[in-house]
Amino acid sequence: MRMSQLMLPTERDAPADAQALSHVLGVRAGLVRQLGAGLWTWLPAGWRAHQRVTVIIREEMDAIGAQELLMPVLQPRDLWAKTGRDTIEEVFRLSDRRDSELVLAMTHEEPVTFHVSQVVRSYRDLPLILYQLQTKARDEPRPRAGVLRTREFVMKDSYSFDRDEAGLEESYEKHIGAYDRIYDRCGLEWYRVDSGVGMMGGSGAHEYMAPCPAGEDEIALAPGYAANVEVATAQAAPATPGAPLDAPAEVETPGATDIETVAGVLSVSPDALLKAFPVVTDAGEFVVAIVRGDHRVNEGKLEIALGERCRPATEEEIASQLGPPGYVGPVGTGARVLLDEAVAVQGGGGWICGANREGFHLQGVEPGRDFDFEAVDIRRVEAGDRVAGGEIRLEPAIEVGNIFKLGTRYSEALGATFLDEEGVERPIVMGSYGIGPARIVAAAIEQNADENGIAWPKAIAPWEVELVGLGKPGSDEQAAAERLYAELQAAGVSVLYDDRDAGPGEKFTDAELLGCPLRLTVGRKSLESGQAEAQGRRGLVALEGPDLAGGTAAAVAALLDGLP
RNA sequence: CGGGGCGUGGCGCAGCCUGGUAGCGCACCUGCUUUGGGAGCAGGGGGUCGCCGGUUCAAAUCCGGCCGCCCCGACCA
Numbered sequence: 071m072r073m074s075q076l077m078l079p080t081e082r083d084a085p086a087d088a089q090a091l092s093h094v095l096g097v098r099a100g101l102v103r104q105l106g107a108g109l110w111t112w113l114p115a116g117w118r119a120h121q122r123v124t125v126i127i128r129e130e131m132d133a134i135g136a137q138e139l140l141m142p143v144l145q146p147r148d149l150w151a152k153t154g155r156d157t158i159e160e161v162f163r164l165s166d167r168r169d170s171e172l173v174l175a176m177t178h179e180e181p182v183t184f185h186v187s188q189v190v191r192s193y194r195d196l197p198l199i200l201y202q203l204q205t206k207a208r209d210e211p212r213p214r215a216g217v218l219r220t221r222e223f224v225m226k227d228s229y230s231f232d233r234d235e236a237g238l239e240e241s242y243e244k245h246i247g248a249y250d251r252i253y254d255r256c257g258l259e260w261y262r263v264d265s266g267v268g269m270m271g272g273s274g275a276h277e278y279m280a281p282c283p284a285g286e287d288e289i290a291l292a293p294g295y296a297a298n299v300e301v302a303t304a305q306a307a308p309a310t311p312g313a314p315l316d317a318p319a320e321v322e323t324p325g326a327t328d329i330e331t332v333a334g335v336l337s338v339s340p341d342a343l344l345k346a347f348p349v350v351t352d353a354g355e356f357v358v359a360i361v362r363g364d365h366r367v368n369e370g371k372l373e374i375a376l377g378e379r380c381r382p383a384t385e386e387e388i389a390s391q392l393g394p395p396g397y398v399g400p401v402g403t404g405a406r407v408l409l410d411e412a413v414a415v416q417g418g419g420g421w422i423c424g425a426n427r428e429g430f431h432l433q434g435v436e437p438g439r440d441f442d443f444e445a446v447d448i449r450r451v452e453a454g455d456r457v458a459g460g461e462i463r464l465e466p467a468i469e470v471g472n473i474f475k476l477g478t479r480y481s482e483a484l485g486a487t488f489l490d491e492e493g494v495e496r497p498i499v500m501g502s503y504g505i506g507p508a509r510i511v512a513a514a515i516e517q518n519a520d521e522n523g524i525a526w527p528k529a530i531a532p533w534e535v536e537l538v539g540l541g542k543p544g545s546d547e548q549a550a551a552e553r554l555y556a557e558l559q560a561a562g563v564s565v566l567y568d569d570r571d572a573g574p575g576e577k578f579t580d581a582e583l584l585g586c587p588l589r590l591t592v593g594r595k596s597l598e599s600g601q602a603e604a605q606g607r608r609g610l611v612a613l614e615g616p617d618l619a620g621g622t623a624a625a626v627a628a629l630l631d632g633l634p
Numbered sequence: 635c636g637g638g639g640c641g642u643g644g645c646g647c648a649g650c651c652u653g654g655u656a657g658c659g660c661a662c663c664u665g666c667u668u669u670g671g672g673a674g675c676a677g678g679g680g681g682u683c684g685c686c687g688g689u690u691c692a693a694a695u696c697c698g699g700c701c702g703c704c705c706c707g708a709c710c711a
Binding site for chain 1: 635640644645646647660661668669670671672673702703704705707708709710711
């Protein structure tokens with residue numbers, strides 16, 4: 071590709087509203103442009119990178135026997151009503167000129183299951199893995215960070231159909247193999263982490279997470295352990311409660327309504343306190359969740375422990391059920407208490423909690439003796455917790471894919487059944503699996519950029535080589551660059567040729583911004599030496615320049631082999 | 635949905651408080667010079683100042699309403 075003919079609108083300045091690095095560099099390097107909130111156009115160079123990702127995805131999906139198809143984005147709402155998903159807030163709903171109700175698909179479980187329900191009759195038709203690369207539309211509450219969270223995006227979504235749980239397990243394992251290879255080949259740093267199955271039910275799920283500063287999620291990592299903090303579990307460092315007492319004793323703590331202040335007034339560390347987190351469940355039950363003072367409640371884990379959704383209690387509810395907000399505790403209330411395992415496991419007396427009386431706390435509290443409780447894991451893990459002997463660290467990360475054992479939720483709702491060997495009708499056991507190529511591109515930028523711009527992994531760079539010609543029009547230098555460009559093209563090298571009539575500074579700066587792995591320069595110096603200059607983008611390292619006299623393309627290919 | 639901020643040429647911004655010819659840098663066009671890290675000189679083109687209404691002799695500027703966009707939080711099968 072000749073840069074003089076390429077639509078590559080590079081910018082010296084970042085857009086004023088850009089925060090995330092992939093957003094800033096994506097726009098500055100001319101990869102993407104915004105059309106509206108969460109609506110992005112892929113410009114030619116950016117789309118090349120996106121395409122390279124989808125090529126890798128197709129190769130690996132095909133390799134596990136998955137079959138590609140394409141389903142509409144626009145779908146009848148009726149279909150979605152059958153699974154109850156038509157009322158999800160994120161689903162765009164619209165109607166046509168005849169007032170027929172339609173939705174824009176956020177994923178494609180409904181249509182794919184519909185088709186399979188019509189086609190699959192017998193156990194002999196299974197297993198089946200179907201996939202597509204298709205646009206998804208989601209009415210996101212808050213699009214953000216450029217291409218990281220958008221309202222419309224391309225997704226690779228695949229769906230597995232099996233006779234039973236064992237078959238699903240096999241399909242799931244196949245996807246794990248394919249996904250591991252895809253992210254490796256794309257040059258990402260990634261983790262496969264346990265994730266919650268959420269409100270959709272199902273029997274297991276993992277997320278593929280790429281660590282990067284702009285990530286919206288947090289993952290907990292330890293040697294041999296990786297989980298989304300939403301579901302992570304670990305052992306807490308022991309707390310240091312005070313001396314046990316024969317019975318809880320009131321102590322004056324005027325004005326001390328938060329953990330820090332109480333700990334300060336009583337000269338103890340926050341981990342000696344019990345933090346009460348009163349909630350009201352969907353069913354209307356008032357429950358007091360309790361974690362250590364230095365811990366935080368993980369509301370998702372709390373809901374799993376409760377078995378239903380809940381919300382924080384209002385101040386009025388707290389006042390009427392327990393006592394003055396800021397001074398509440400579990401002792402003498404009769405309320406149902408869920409006590410976090412970090413406290414329950416350590417046990418003992420000497421804990422401090424609110425006395426349910428304005429200006430007072432209780433010392434020497436002992437769970438079990440002074441209040442009844444159910445021991446559950448409801449806290450958010452903290453950096454420094456331990457799991458399997460290793461220490462947890464937390465990292466921000468972006469979700470670049472997920473795999474999910476759906477079970478029979480969709481097949482039952484849509485009547486996707488088959489006859490087994492005994493002639494018994496059974497629901498098909500399903501899995502669903504997603505990958506966001508745009509997020510792979512964004513994560514690759516985030517993970518591989520420096521102050522000069524992007525430093526693409528070779529496998530997904532828009533071009534592998536950028537050839538910078540420095541000669542002015544009609545010069546010997548320009549003629550040499552033209553010859554080299556023609557030779558590289560003929561040899562099938564992926565090359566972008568900067569043939570613009572521009573100064574060297576501008577060309578070098580743009581080359582570093584766009585970030586192709588190998589930069590070749592042909593100018594006065596290279597004519598004198600008989601070699602093109604070569605520089606690797608990662609670290610801007612000088613490489614042995616390929617000879618211009620002959621065999622240059624082979625030498626360039628060898629150089630590329632040595633680059634990441 | 636709650637909080638905060640911003641809409642002036644392709645990009646980045648000033649002007650608004652205190653109403654009176656719409657400006658600056660970059661980019662762009664023409665000519666000449668220049669060519670190894672974002673060149674110089676000269677000339678030139680491009681903006682209903684987000685939209686609607688109000689006040690006024692006069693509105694980018696003041697007032698009201700609406701729309702759009704960004705950030706933080708909530709949310710995120």
